[in-house]
Amino acid sequence: MYALVIVEYPVKTLDKTFTYKVPTTMYSLIKVGMKVEVPFGNSLIHGFVLNIFQKVPEVSYELREINRIVDDELILSPELLEIADYLKEETLCTKISAIQTMLPPGLKAGKKKEKNYTHYETYIKLNPSCRNILITSKGQQEIIDRLKVEKVVHQKEINNSSLKTLLRKNIVIAVKVQTYRLNNQIEIKKEKVLTKEQEEAFTKIKNGFNTSQTFLLFGITGSGKTEIYIKLIKEVIKQNKTALMMVPEISLTTQIASRFYEAFGNDVAILHSSLSKGEKYDEYLKILRKEVSVVVGTRSSVFAPLENLGIIIIDEEDSSSYKQDSYPKYNAKNIAEFRSKYHNIPLVLASATPSLESKARADKEVYKLITLNKRIGSSTLPEIHIVDMEKEMKKRNMILSELLQKKIKEKLTRHEQIILLLNRRGYSTFITCSNCGFVYKCPNCDISLTYHKTSNNLQCHYCGYLIKKSETCPKCEQTSLNYYGLGTEKLEQVLKELYPDSRVIRMDQDVTGKKGMHEKIINSFKNEEYDILVGTQMVSKGLDFPKVSLVGVINADTSLNIPDFRSNENTFSLLSQVAGRAGRSDIKGEVIIQTFNPDNFIIKCVEEASYEKFYLYEMAFRRKLKYPPYYYLIGIKVVGKTYDTALAEAAKVKKYIESHVSEETITLGPTTANILKYNDEYRFQIIIKYRFDDSLKETLKTIEENYATNKSCYIDIDINPTRI
Ligand code: ADP
Ligand code: ZN
Numbered sequence: 001m002y003a004l005v006i007v008e009y010p011v012k013t014l015d016k017t018f019t020y021k022v023p024t025t026m027y028s029l030i031k032v033g034m035k036v037e038v039p040f041g042n043s044l045i046h047g048f049v050l051n052i053f054q055k056v057p058e059v060s061y062e063l064r065e066i067n068r069i070v071d072d073e074l075i076l077s078p079e080l081l082e083i084a085d086y087l088k089e090e091t092l093c094t095k096i097s098a099i100q101t102m103l104p105p106g107l108k109a110g111k112k113k114e115k116n117y118t119h120y121e122t123y124i125k126l127n128p129s130c131r132n133i134l135i136t137s138k139g140q141q142e143i144i145d146r147l148k149v150e151k152v153v154h155q156k157e158i159n160n161s162s163l164k165t166l167l168r169k170n171i172v173i174a175v176k177v178q179t180y181r182l183n184n185q186i187e188i189k190k191e192k193v194l195t196k197e198q199e200e201a202f203t204k205i206k207n208g209f210n211t212s213q214t215f216l217l218f219g220i221t222g223s224g225k226t227e228i229y230i231k232l233i234k235e236v237i238k239q240n241k242t243a244l245m246m247v248p249e250i251s252l253t254t255q256i257a258s259r260f261y262e263a264f265g266n267d268v269a270i271l272h273s274s275l276s277k278g279e280k281y282d283e284y285l286k287i288l289r290k291e292v293s294v295v296v297g298t299r300s301s302v303f304a305p306l307e308n309l310g311i312i313i314i315d316e317e318d319s320s321s322y323k324q325d326s327y328p329k330y331n332a333k334n335i336a337e338f339r340s341k342y343h344n345i346p347l348v349l350a351s352a353t354p355s356l357e358s359k360a361r362a363d364k365e366v367y368k369l370i371t372l373n374k375r376i377g378s379s380t381l382p383e384i385h386i387v388d389m390e391k392e393m394k395k396r397n398m399i400l401s402e403l404l405q406k407k408i409k410e411k412l413t414r415h416e417q418i419i420l421l422l423n424r425r426g427y428s429t430f431i432t433c434s435n436c437g438f439v440y441k442c443p444n445c446d447i448s449l450t451y452h453k454t455s456n457n458l459q460c461h462y463c464g465y466l467i468k469k470s471e472t473c474p475k476c477e478q479t480s481l482n483y484y485g486l487g488t489e490k491l492e493q494v495l496k497e498l499y500p501d502s503r504v505i506r507m508d509q510d511v512t513g514k515k516g517m518h519e520k521i522i523n524s525f526k527n528e529e530y531d532i533l534v535g536t537q538m539v540s541k542g543l544d545f546p547k548v549s550l551v552g553v554i555n556a557d558t559s560l561n562i563p564d565f566r567s568n569e570n571t572f573s574l575l576s577q578v579a580g581r582a583g584r585s586d587i588k589g590e591v592i593i594q595t596f597n598p599d600n601f602i603i604k605c606v607e608e609a610s611y612e613k614f615y616l617y618e619m620a621f622r623r624k625l626k627y628p629p630y631y632y633l634i635g636i637k638v639v640g641k642t643y644d645t646a647l648a649e650a651a652k653v654k655k656y657i658e659s660h661v662s663e664e665t666i667t668l669g670p671t672t673a674n675i676l677k678y679n680d681e682y683r684f685q686i687i688i689k690y691r692f693d694d695s696l697k698e699t700l701k702t703i704e705e706n707y708a709t710n711k712s713c714y715i716d717i718d719i720n721p722t723r724i
Contacts, residue, residue: 001027002057003066005038006096007047008109014708015094017050019057021065029069033076035109037067046109048076048099073288075107077305079342086338092697092704092717093328101328102303104284105277117281120176122155124163127173140166147172180282182270186261194231198224201370202231208346208368209235209310214337216317216362217350219372220609221580222379222544225350226256229313230263232348233294237267241310241345242293246301246332248319250274251507252542254519256315257296264294271297271304274515299324302332302339309343312336316541317349317358318573320566320722329718352580352611353573356622359615360629375584382551382582382589384607388598389555399486399494404552404592408532412502416549416587417525418532419539420495421578422488423558425508426450426459429485433473440469444680452510453489463679491554492534499532507535540578546585551578556595556603563674564723565627568602572614575606626666626689628720634688634700635721637673640713643682649713650684653703657688660699665690674724687724 001022009016034049087098100108106117126147139162166172219225233243253272260268269283269292286292295304322332340347362369387401428451431440440449442460449458492506507521525533559571583589605614623630640646650670658667666689673683707715
């Protein structure tokens, strides 16, 4: 018997498989999809079995034997293996990198001496083979008595010197038991009675249970979508099936996970990037061992090895975080669609601001549209005020407008809560010398450094470059440094000065870097330990704080000014979503949006809470400029060590593409990429817009292969990029 094994191979664009002999002792054990240890050169490495066969392979060298099977569990189910092939085809990555992406730490095919993440805890019990129990102290007697009743006790509970003596005398023994690091203790709560609108949505989706229909659940903020998810999943579990619930951000996992624990108890595993490696490994094992029916997680949870899936739900489906920006550049929504077809189960895409792609598909009846137009109970959508910041500047209100200041005061006296959105972290985003004009810039990238006051560092938000800030200008040595560009860190400080009696908390990447911080911030704000929550787009989506009655957007123009075809869509979504955090219970909500473009059409649509108006406007724009959803996009970056080599290679690539694509396909560029210099490399971009082009993938594969061994440049292909 022989096995074809795929292993990690140093050349990024190549897949390598090798044939090994299967030792007779493994005949009955080995399966396709298992992880095995094989001899490779002079060492032992891990790989995955892709095929098992009997026919003697025709090779001139002696085949080596598989050393051992690594994990008891089957790591790659037939479905995951198919997903790996799909990923390879869709994103042009290698099969091994697709496999590695799907797996958690500890289960990837690594070098042999990989860290073992299995977690053990020690329990104490009486030694059954010990007959004559000679007790010399009261402490020892207490332990024995307790063990007689409870049989096993966690070592932590009785860790004292008496225990040590008992262990030494062999009267009691310690046993190691594999346990999971995450164990929720939340009590199960009774489910809510769905409103008529919720019930109707639920029934429509339930009627599609044995189809691979995609539903677009288009429900305004606060319409109670989560309750519908819970009811659907309960129904799925009744049928002995499992469910995958996806959310875009870690902060949302925290909130949804606790509502899911309340609904499903320990039947839930969670997967997101701020879990420790050990926790990820544990949660994954719960799924592999079929100990849970529900998985809640962010992007990569789409690969959760749930068998017998019954439904996939993607919350805030328009979020760009479902697309992975790094290799392999997959979109979790596509994988979800693949799995929905594979299992013949519904996929639910939900949002208050659906992506244009999804809404267009719903209009064409490819997706089934379900709408929720009412908020729960007596709650209504908040009132939105737009403030012209140009006028405010004249009144010297640089950060907070008169209206926003007045409203903050008002809400604070009423003990209601406030969320302020500023989509830029740090203290100031731009430092310059008023004497010589010096600007702090990243030496590796095309960007000014952001000042972080807490750490007194200047930081590049692209590559992470870091230096200490000096008191004087590094060039002319005068004390004439000026700080511009407001960030969340400074806003927090300004608020604390303006409202000294208020309690302000900040949530952005800088403070949530530490494990468990998301949870801590969200819970303490929910428990009303703070009055004002300041944050980046992290605070905009999904969060449900009943006491929030005011949402302020400090600068609505930040996202509007990003040069990207999606910036209107992103702005509309961000502003509508953050507005939706206000007035979610019986307190009336108000929203204040500060902008230098009060007449901007998108901002007007937000003010009127009119998705439809925004949608028609934006679709017309996309159609005219040939952007998605009318055309598909491919972004190709040519990256090189110098400006000239990168540009020259990019021109070659473009020429090659142009001579190989269909007539209708449009090839643009090369232009300098959005960020020309990044991490000390120069980047040029070619954009392909197409509708139907059968040979395009082949053309791209050829280009990728040609550049696999090129020393001066490399190619980065992004199929259906979320931004360009
Ligand atoms: P969405 O995700 O649509 O913005 P949520 O699911 O967060 O809205 O629901 C908004 C609020 O309404 C939550 O506090 C939730 O507990 C509450 N809620 C939802 N459905 C019901 C219901 N049927 N009865 C009572 N309260 C509900
Ligand atoms: Zn940099």
